Amino acid sequence: MSKLTHIDEDNRPAMVDVSAKAVTQREARARAVVRLPSVVRDAIEDDEIHSKKGPVFATAIIAGVMAAKKTHELIPFCHPLGLEDCKISVTVVGNEARIETCCRVTHKTGVEMEALTAASVAALTIYDMCKGLSHDIVIGDVELVAKSGGKQDFRRE
Numbered sequence: 001m002s003k004l005t006h007i008d009e010d011n012r013p014a015m016v017d018v019s020a021k022a023v024t025q026r027e028a029r030a031r032a033v034v035r036l037p038s039v040v041r042d043a044i045e046d047d048e049i050h051s052k053k054g055p056v057f058a059t060a061i062i063a064g065v066m067a068a069k070k071t072h073e074l075i076p077f078c079h080p081l082g083l084e085d086c087k088i089s090v091t092v093v094g095n096e097a098r099i100e101t102c103c104r105v106t107h108k109t110g111v112e113m114e115a116l117t118a119a120s121v122a123a124l125t126i127y128d129m130c131k132g133l134s135h136d137i138v139i140g141d142v143e144l145v146a147k148s149g150g151k152q153d154f155r156r157e
Contacts, residue, residue: 006077013076013077014077015077015079016077016079016109018079018108018109019108021108021109022108023106023107023108024106024107024108024149024150025104025105025106025149026104026105026106026107026109026110026111026147026148026149026150027102027103027104027111027146027147027148027149028102028103028110028111028112028114028115028116028144028146028147028148029100029101029102029115029144029145029146029147030100030101030112030115030116030118030119030142030143030144030145031098031099031100031101031119031141031142031143031145032098032099032119032120032122032123032139032140032141032142032143033096033097033098033099033123033139033140033141034096034097034099034123034126034127034137034138034139034140035095035096035137035138035139035140036092036095036096036097036130036137037095037133037134037136037137038095039133039134040130040133040134040137041092041095043130043133044092047092049129049130051129051130051132051133052132053128053129054129056125056126056129056130057090057097057126059125059129060088060090060099060122060123060125060126060129061088061089061090061122063121063122063124063125064086064088064099064101064118064119064121064122064125065086065088065118066121067117067118067120067121067122068083068086068101068103068114068115068117068118069083069086069114071113071114071117074117075113075117078113078114079107079108079109081105081107081109081111081114082105082107083103083104083105083111083114084104084105084106085102085103085104086101086102086103086104086114086118087101087102088100088101088102088118088119088122090122090126097123097126099119099122099123099126100119100145101115101116101118101119101122102115103115103118109150110147110149110150111147112144112147115144116142116143116144119142120139120142123139123142124139127139143156144156
């Protein structure tokens with residue numbers, strides 16, 4: 001039998017049954033890094049890029065929150081969650097835009113996928129809004145930073 005959580009006893013894909021799990025407050029944090037070529041980095045003024053499509057980082061934050069709320073529509077076996085909080089920040093350090101997300105819910109299942117989806121879509125939005133300046137933008141290092149409130153907590157060192 002597989003140790004993967006989304007595989008049933010017949011080795012087929014399956015949603016995890018959370019009916020017997022306890023409702024707890026759960027939190028997950030994720031991050032992503034967008035490496036910006038100098039032409040994009042040089043377009044940043046006052047911690048923002050104003051493209052023809054609008055303010056890049058502000059739009060990325062909105063897109064990330066929207067994506068977190070729709071994660072269950074994008075990832076087949078994710079349970080629909082009524083997020084209680086989703087915060088996203090974009091910070092520019094050198095030639096990188098660093099995206100950090102934090103999602104919270106009181107539920108029977110965690111919000112890791114929501115935090116990761118928020119970081120990923122925020123990064124994709126930065127790419128989309130800046131690709132007119134350069135296609136040398138690189139999205140990388142999308143990772144879960146921490147989670148708490150479930151069966152076991154996790155913190156990346």
